Amino acid sequence: MRAGPHSGADAARSPIRLDLTVNGVPVSQMIDPRRSLLDFLREDLELTGTKKGCDHGQCGACTVHVNGERRLSCLQFAAQLQGASVTTIEGVGSADGGLHPLQEAFIRHDALQCGYCTPGQIMSALALMNEGCPEDPAAIKEAMSGNICRCGAYNGIVAAIREVARDAG
Amino acid sequence: MTLTGSSVARLDAVEKVTGRARYAADHQPRHCLVALALRADRAPSRIARIRTAAARALPGVIAVYSHENAAGLGWVSSAEVDALGAEGLGRSALSDEASALPAYRPFTSDEVQFAGQWIAVVVAETIEIAREALLLIETDLEERPFVPGDPILPGPFFAGDMQHGFETAHPAGAASAVVDQIYETPMQLHQPMEPSATTALWAGDSVTLWDSTQGTRATRAYVAASLGLPQEKVRIVSAYVGGGFGAKNQIWPHQALAAHLARHLERPVRVQFTRQDMTLASGHRSETRQRIRLEADAEGRLCLLRHDSEVPTSLRGGFFEPCGLSSLMLYAAKRISVSHRVRRLPIPTPTPFRAPGETPGSFALETALDELAHDLGIDPVELRLRNYAASDLYHNRPWSSNHLRDCYAVGAEAIGWSARGPVPGQRLRNGRRVGLGMATTAYPAPVLPATVRLRLRREGRLQIETSATDIGTGMRTILAQKVATELGLDLNEVEVRLGDSALPDAPTAGRSKSTASVMPAAAAACRLLREKLGADGTNLSLRERLAALGHAEAEVEGTSLPRGADVNLSFYSFGAHFVEVELDEQIGRLRVSRVVSVLDCGRILNPVLAASQIRGGVIFGIGMALMEEAVRHPRTHRLLTDDLAGYAVPVHADVPEIEVRFLGRPDAAMGDEGARGLGEIGLPGLSAAIGNALFDATGRRARTTPFRSEILTGR
Numbered sequence: 001m002r003a004g005p006h007s008g009a010d011a012a013r014s015p016i017r018l019d020l021t022v023n024g025v026p027v028s029q030m031i032d033p034r035r036s037l038l039d040f041l042r043e044d045l046e047l048t049g050t051k052k053g054c055d056h057g058q059c060g061a062c063t064v065h066v067n068g069e070r071r072l073s074c075l076q077f078a079a080q081l082q083g084a085s086v087t088t089i090e091g092v093g094s095a096d097g098g099l100h101p102l103q104e105a106f107i108r109h110d111a112l113q114c115g116y117c118t119p120g121q122i123m124s125a126l127a128l129m130n131e132g133c134p135e136d137p138a139a140i141k142e143a144m145s146g147n148i149c150r151c152g153a154y155n156g157i158v159a160a161i162r163e164v165a166r167d168a169g
Numbered sequence: 170m171t172l173t174g175s176s177v178a179r180l181d182a183v184e185k186v187t188g189r190a191r192y193a194a195d196h197q198p199r200h201c202l203v204a205l206a207l208r209a210d211r212a213p214s215r216i217a218r219i220r221t222a223a224a225r226a227l228p229g230v231i232a233v234y235s236h237e238n239a240a241g242l243g244w245v246s247s248a249e250v251d252a253l254g255a256e257g258l259g260r261s262a263l264s265d266e267a268s269a270l271p272a273y274r275p276f277t278s279d280e281v282q283f284a285g286q287w288i289a290v291v292v293a294e295t296i297e298i299a300r301e302a303l304l305l306i307e308t309d310l311e312e313r314p315f316v317p318g319d320p321i322l323p324g325p326f327f328a329g330d331m332q333h334g335f336e337t338a339h340p341a342g343a344a345s346a347v348v349d350q351i352y353e354t355p356m357q358l359h360q361p362m363e364p365s366a367t368t369a370l371w372a373g374d375s376v377t378l379w380d381s382t383q384g385t386r387a388t389r390a391y392v393a394a395s396l397g398l399p400q401e402k403v404r405i406v407s408a409y410v411g412g413g414f415g416a417k418n419q420i421w422p423h424q425a426l427a428a429h430l431a432r433h434l435e436r437p438v439r440v441q442f443t444r445q446d447m448t449l450a451s452g453h454r455s456e457t458r459q460r461i462r463l464e465a466d467a468e469g470r471l472c473l474l475r476h477d478s479e480v481p482t483s484l485r486g487g488f489f490e491p492c493g494l495s496s497l498m499l500y501a502a503k504r505i506s507v508s509h510r511v512r513r514l515p516i517p518t519p520t521p522f523r524a525p526g527e528t529p530g531s532f533a534l535e536t537a538l539d540e541l542a543h544d545l546g547i548d549p550v551e552l553r554l555r556n557y558a559a560s561d562l563y564h565n566r567p568w569s570s571n572h573l574r575d576c577y578a579v580g581a582e583a584i585g586w587s588a589r590g591p592v593p594g595q596r597l598r599n600g601r602r603v604g605l606g607m608a609t610t611a612y613p614a615p616v617l618p619a620t621v622r623l624r625l626r627r628e629g630r631l632q633i634e635t636s637a638t639d640i641g642t643g644m645r646t647i648l649a650q651k652v653a654t655e656l657g658l659d660l661n662e663v664e665v666r667l668g669d670s671a672l673p674d675a676p677t678a679g680r681s682k683s684t685a686s687v688m689p690a691a692a693a694a695c696r697l698l699r700e701k702l703g704a705d706g707t708n709l710s711l712r713e714r715l716a717a718l719g720h721a722e723a724e725v726e727g728t729s730l731p732r733g734a735d736v737n738l739s740f741y742s743f744g745a746h747f748v749e750v751e752l753d754e755q756i757g758r759l760r761v762s763r764v765v766s767v768l769d770c771g772r773i774l775n776p777v778l779a780a781s782q783i784r785g786g787v788i789f790g791i792g793m794a795l796m797e798e799a800v801r802h803p804r805t806h807r808l809l810t811d812d813l814a815g816y817a818v819p820v821h822a823d824v825p826e827i828e829v830r831f832l833g834r835p836d837a838a839m840g841d842e843g844a845r846g847l848g849e850i851g852l853p854g855l856s857a858a859i860g861n862a863l864f865d866a867t868g869r870r871a872r873t874t875p876f877r878s879e880i881l882t883g884r
Contacts, residue, residue, distance in 0.1 A: 053813075054812065058812060114363065115641065116412060119186075147821070148818060151641045151785045152824070
């Protein structure tokens, strides 16, 4: 509600070059250093499958993988990701457009309603499988509790994860 | 071939699991500008000064509007726009002096009616620049004293009398037990995962808005009125909507603002809500304070059911929580009495939130019934059976169909209700207290006219078109199932296009009416298509008939009718929730460990999708009981819980397996296949069932949501 101090603001907003890999494709682009990874993906690369639910790291809708680990892309400055490898929902599944088994399981278990949280749920669940998916449903729920689904598809999401983890194991 | 009634997978699921489904903010026209809101942090107040020069001077800022210059956009207040938007709903029920004044519309005066009100909008090239510009705006808000007015006694609202008492022939004897308690529920926030956004793109004198709304036609009417344009110049596209729950049911100023900004600036504009904006500018469920008085004879028959509610609304709005709606009709009592008192406060206008009225109302009533059952030593299910309303005593007419008693029986069996004894606090499991509770749910089954268009061409899929939205409900899927079944086609031979105001008229997705409104229109369209092609009584396929007639395509529109005024029946869905809880009393941690919900919603068109809807409602009920509470600052009225950390909603770890059972008995009086809507009915009663289970576990009664720690710990 009042003017903030802006010393050094010009430098803070001078564009910088970002080089990284997104879904296996090298990207080189000038960006506003204040730009979040989420906004970089959505606004610059038009990869709108990654969703903005809160922009504060509280909902999980923007979950992506950075160097194979799950990250909340809204809490990450794009400029911090020089040389990183980022995977988004658009990079999941086979190159010919086939679905990942987890995506198929989400459909089978009706693990989605409005679909807005779904890409984030899937990115978190995929990372969980890489981390070593627990068998105990309570442990799966704990590990997935950073991804909010307001429609209430939680039962289906857990069922889909368990099924795919079991098949993979 | 019968596809309808079967659990085919959600038709848009592939788009949703791949991220290809495009929501409002995912449409990014070239050279699109970003608009962000600056909001007041105190009310009532007056904007004594607003300085925007520094913000305007920032490179990349295109414009800043406030009350001082927004009239230049053609942005004015009008009674017509008020009536079409969220601020208008309920004003006629209140009909006090304030209802006759212009409703809140941002940027039309220096008056601040609520904390969270828009006071400026910044339009910039990028999100980062817009954010920086917001920080450069200097405002001086002068606080004004708030003088509460007298409570308003509203007239009829949501098809129910808000002040009403009547006698019935219920055979209750002399009163031998009384429950007279106050029940309170807090302000709650819808929190759909998709923050609202509106992207406006003009082409000549027409505008397209990619918007997040539950009703494309209602949004079109509002935006066109605001722009002073005929409706056909405005198109609202909402092919995917990231949840609504009521927050996107009414129309809010930002939806028109995007079109005004884009027209004036001659560039596409996206008005993007932040999570904080969602908590302030798309409505909420207000707090309620309800008094229930039950009097019953020794056998538990109700002599009196009295439900008095006190709820707020905003300084100029109209919507209030009609808590007493289900008390009017759900149970038999010798005397039934309902009242509502509404206070005006300097808060944002409340709006419908999944089962408005029924949700807080049922928490109070279903808790009070449990208290009465305990006082009388009567099983809570049995108490409800003894006061079962065999007809709608309020409207004095039969139910179209009511299998509530079977819901009780099926649910009780499924949860193992017979294990529950009359004395609370008896069961332990792994050191935790365990309890069982139950409650009734009910919700009206309205129907509105709708139109569905079918287009059959020589090549390609049969097109099914309606302006109705699919906000996660499954409308796309059941519509395809319906038409494929009626026409003997496979699902992959049809395609559904919806969520576009340019498509045929359909009601807003809210109040559990879309299925019952749109499906009969689809059936009518299918009949018309077969007639048009002369397909009945031949062995030829529709496409062969099309070729035989020499047509390139055939197009028909089927329309459903409103329910006839001569239909002397009451249409409701019913259900019973049974809940088991586990309480770790040492740390006051309450877990819902089992839920069985049994629903009587007529015929079920897709059991898996329908069960998902019910689970959603149940989870809202878990949130209501355990955690959801929005809090305002007592003096400035500013919302203190304006993010998802301050306002907790259920996460994976809070949610058990939820067992949903449908009786699935068609309601013949509904017409078509006998389906009733089920978008809301999962929620009413659920928080009471949890509280009743908590009482069974502990002997302590929760009369306030979310349940307080002293109730959970006993300390």
